[in-house]
Amino acid sequence: MAAALKPLQSLNKLLQIKQLVRSHAVLTCVYPQLFAIQWVAEHSGMESPNPRLFSDSFEKAKLLLSQHDQPFLVITTERLIDGSRLDLIRHAKGQPHPHRCLLVLTHNHHLSIPQTLAAGADALVLEDSINRQSGALIHGLQALVTGQTYLDPALEACHLQTSPETIEALSARQLEILQLVAAGLSNREIAERLHLAPTTARDHVQAILKRLQVKTRGAAAVAGVRLGLVR
Template identity: 30%
Template sequence: MLLADDEAMIRAGVRSILARAPEMEVVAEAEDGYEAVELARRHQPDVALLDIQMPRLDGLSAAARVSHDRPETGVIMLTTFGEDEFIARALQEGASGFLLKADDPRELLNGVRAVAAGGAYLSPNVAARVITRLRQAGRTSSGAWSRHSVEQLTERERDVLARLGAGLSNAEIGARLHLVEGTVKAHVSAILSKLGLRNRVEAAIAAYEAGIIRRD
């Protein structure tokens, strides 16, 4: 994992949380966005955890470059309560996860695991803020509309969407629903097409709006 934040204390705190999970390793740390992009190219991490506001190059611009240079690297944006206005742009730049610095440490571990496995992850706290912000921008609907929209999906597609919202990867969804990974991928493509969504993060938002999140 690549960890980028201009505050040394934040980096130390995140590093100590990640140390609880033996399968996670921080291979590089950056103090600004330019350094984060360079280290991502050099180390090719599975996950890049980026602070939104950093010197020289902000986290959103860094996310765009990392996603362009290495699409295999899942990008998680680390935000504060005062940065809601950046959420829509972060979606456009290819972020796969959103976490608040005030979140429970378990959310950090859950988010990294989900994104590393190819999923998308919104912590419960940030999910509500993402939905509110996108509604204000006219980019998403009311919860009632989403529930109505989800009704156009098949039962199996709704099952897949419910687990997409929980941050599960295609392989994990397949294991839960006893489907091969290729079939899950086809369902995900159908969901995005039917609901007019661009990526797994927007699918997760739709699942949150519709109230159908499931982790089992």
């Protein structure tokens, strides 16, 4: 019975994805080829008049986007064939009509959460979650089309165990500093931005980590997004 249900569940997820992206232009930029993403992208908008573009490099993706004067849903892997990582997301976010971006990370990814947030990724999904059909891809696409931010729960589990009920409230200054931490700034850069002594910025960051019950700056950024403290 379970074996029979699995194809049905896969079909239901595909129908959900198809409905989500039906009225949107989509650019899928993956390398190496992720069969789950590629297959979904190729089948999700067959009845849609909106563009369905595919690429494996930043330069080709940039060219494709330049040929269309409309916002896209951009689904991209962390590394492309020309070696670029977050270049596509930065480019997409720098356009007059910014594109919404979903970044697929491998289980052994080398990007930090602050890096991806600073680049402008709207949704982060682990490749393993797509392969397991956990629903993370659907939730990520839902975030793109509704203007929200999404972090794969599997990714969150790698960084923190914080719940809203257990954290101490952050001060206005700490919220401001958390925003800069999530943007990838160092303690020294935060100090310069806010006209603080470097030691003061360091102490604030340490206090933030303690209150969010995390050990790293990346985990603090994840917690900030998940708890709605970081834009």
